[in-house]
Amino acid sequence: MKKSRVTVGAVFVVSVLLAGAFIWMYLGTEPPKIETKTIYEDRGEIWAEVNTYPFNEAVQKADLIAEITIVEELKELDDPSPKTVFNAKVLNVLKGSKDLQDIQVMQMGNHAWAFNDNKLFEPNESYILFLKKAVGKEFEGTNTYWILGEETYTYTVLDEKMVMKNADPLEELQDIENGEMTKKVNESKKVTLQTNLKSKHEIELSKEVQILEKEKFINKIKVLANK
Amino acid sequence: MKNLQLVIVLVTVILFMAIFVPKTSAHPSCKSYGESYGYWIDCKNHQADKYFTYNTAKSMETDYVVYVTMGAARWNSTGVVSISRIYPASPDYNGYIHTYTDRNTDVVAAFYNYDHDSSGHLTKWSVRMNKTIMDKRSHEQNRITMAHEFGHAIGLNDLEASYNRNKLMYGYSNRTASSPTSKDIEGAKQILSH
Numbered sequence: 335m336k337k338s339r340v341t342v343g344a345v346f347v348v349s350v351l352l353a354g355a356f357i358w359m360y361l362g363t364e365p366p367k368i369e370t371k372t373i374y375e376d377r378g379e380i381w382a383e384v385n386t387y388p389f390n391e392a393v394q395k396a397d398l399i400a401e402i403t404i405v406e407e408l409k410e411l412d413d414p415s416p417k418t419v420f421n422a423k424v425l426n427v428l429k430g431s432k433d434l435q436d437i438q439v440m441q442m443g444n445h446a447w448a449f450n451d452n453k454l455f456e457p458n459e460s461y462i463l464f465l466k467k468a469v470g471k472e473f474e475g476t477n478t479y480w481i482l483g484e485e486t487y488t489y490t491v492l493d494e495k496m497v498m499k500n501a502d503p504l505e506e507l508q509d510i511e512n513g514e515m516t517k518k519v520n521e522s523k524k525v526t527l528q529t530n531l532k533s534k535h536e537i538e539l540s541k542e543v544q545i546l547e548k549e550k551f552i553n554k555i556k557v558l559a560n561k
Numbered sequence: 562m563k564n565l566q567l568v569i570v571l572v573t574v575i576l577f578m579a580i581f582v583p584k585t586s587a588h589p590s591c592k593s594y595g596e597s598y599g600y601w602i603d604c605k606n607h608q609a610d611k612y613f614t615y616n617t618a619k620s621m622e623t624d625y626v627v628y629v630t631m632g633a634a635r636w637n638s639t640g641v642v643s644i645s646r647i648y649p650a651s652p653d654y655n656g657y658i659h660t661y662t663d664r665n666t667d668v669v670a671a672f673y674n675y676d677h678d679s680s681g682h683l684t685k686w687s688v689r690m691n692k693t694i695m696d697k698r699s700h701e702q703n704r705i706t707m708a709h710e711f712g713h714a715i716g717l718n719d720l721e722a723s724y725n726r727n728k729l730m731y732g733y734s735n736r737t738a739s740s741p742t743s744k745d746i747e748g749a750k751q752i753l754s755h
Binding site: 378379380381382383384385386414415417440442447450466468469470473480481482483484486501502503540541542 | 664666671672673674694710713718719721722723732733
C-alpha cells in the first residue's frame with residue numbers, strides 16, 4: 335500500500351513538473367530565443383520562379399564554377415531584390431579564371447525576406463556554385479557573382495566524397511548519383527553536413543535533393559567545360 | 562485514501578491534457594496537404610473569397626498587362642476563382658503587380674507575402690515580374706509564369722518534388738503544365754471551402 339502511494343506520488347510530481355515546463359513554454363513567459371531564429375520567424379516570404387537549365391547548358395552559361403567556402407556575411411541588399419552578399423574563399427576552380435582566391439557571392443533572400451524557403455549560407459559551409467559575374471556600377475572592380483538558377487545550381491559539399499544538388503534533381507546526373515543515399519535523405523528530409531572545420535551538424539531540408547559522388551561530379555563539369 | 566488517489570489521478574490526467582492540447586492556429590480548419598497530394602496550401606497566406614482583385618502599375622507595358630490578364634484568365638476559366646483587375650493603379654493596393662529590372666539574378670517573377678489577418682487571409686501581396694528575363698522569353702512562357710503567380714495569390718505554395726513537375730504550381734521554369742491541372746484546381750477548391 336505504502337509502495338503504491340509512493341508510486342502515485344512520484345507520477346504526480348513528475349507530471350506537475352512536466353506540465354509546468356510545457357505550460358511555461360507555450361502559455362506563459364517564453365524562454366529566450368536565439369536572435370537569428372527570431373528574425374527568421376518574422377521574415378516575409380518570397381516564392382519565386384527561377385530559370386532552370388539542363389546540365390550541359392548550365393556549364394556553358396556559367397562564368398565561374400568553383401568550390402568555395404563561405405567566410406562571412408558582407409552585407410544585405412534590398413533593391414532591386416532582397417539579397418545577401420557573402421565573402422567566400424575559392425578552393426577549386428572548375429571553370430573560369432584559375433587565379434581567383436577571394437570572391438563575393440550574392441544569394442537571394444536576406445534576414446527580412448526568406449527566398450523560396452532556402453537556408454542562407456553560413457560561415458565554414460562549402461559549396462560548388464555555378465556563378466555569373468555581377469553587372470552594374472556598384473559591382474565594378476569587384477569579384478562579385480550571382481548564382482545561376484539560384485538553389486537549382488547550388489551544390490552543398492557534404493564531405494570529401496559527396497555533394498548535394500539542393501533542388502530540382504536532374505536526370506542527366508543520375509549516372510553519378512548515390513541513389514541509396516538520395517532516397518534516404520529525401521525520406522528523412524535531413525542531412526548531415528561536415529564543415530571545413532571538421533565539425534558536423536544536421537540540416538533540415540524542404541526540397542527534393544540529389545546526392546552525387548563529388549569526384550565524378552567535378553570530372554563531369556571539367557569535361558563539359560573543356561568541350 | 563481512495564479518494565485522494567482518485568484526485569491525484571484526475572489532476573494528472575488534466576495536466577497531461579494541458580500538455581498535449583494542440584497549439585491553436587489562426588486557421589484551425591486549414592490543412593496544408595503537401596507534395597504527395599499534388600498541392601500545398603499556405604494556411605497563413607491565402608484568399609478569403611473566390612472573388613478577388615489585383616491592381617497593376619500605371620506604367621506597365623501592354624505585353625505585360627496581357628501576361629497578367631491571361632494568367633488570371635487561366636484560373637478564371639476553372640470556375641473556382643474569379644480574379645479581376647481594379648483601377649486606378651496604386652502600389653498601396655492589396656494585390657499589386659508590377660515589373661522591375663534585376664540583371665543579377667535568375668528570378669523570372671516573384672510573389673511577395675506582405676501581410677495577412679488572424680485568419681490567414683492575405684491582406685497585402687504583390688507580384689514582381691523581372692523584365693531582364695521575361696523580355697527574352699516567349700509570350701506563352703510569360704503567361705504560364707503569371708498563371709503560376711496567381712496560384713500563389715490564391716494560396717498555393719510552390720511544389721518542389723520532381724514528380725510534381727507536371728503541375729502548374731511546380732516552382733521552377735521546367736514545369737510541363739501550362740494551366741491549372743486537376744490537382745492545382747483541387748488545392749484552390751480546398752482553400753476556398755473553409
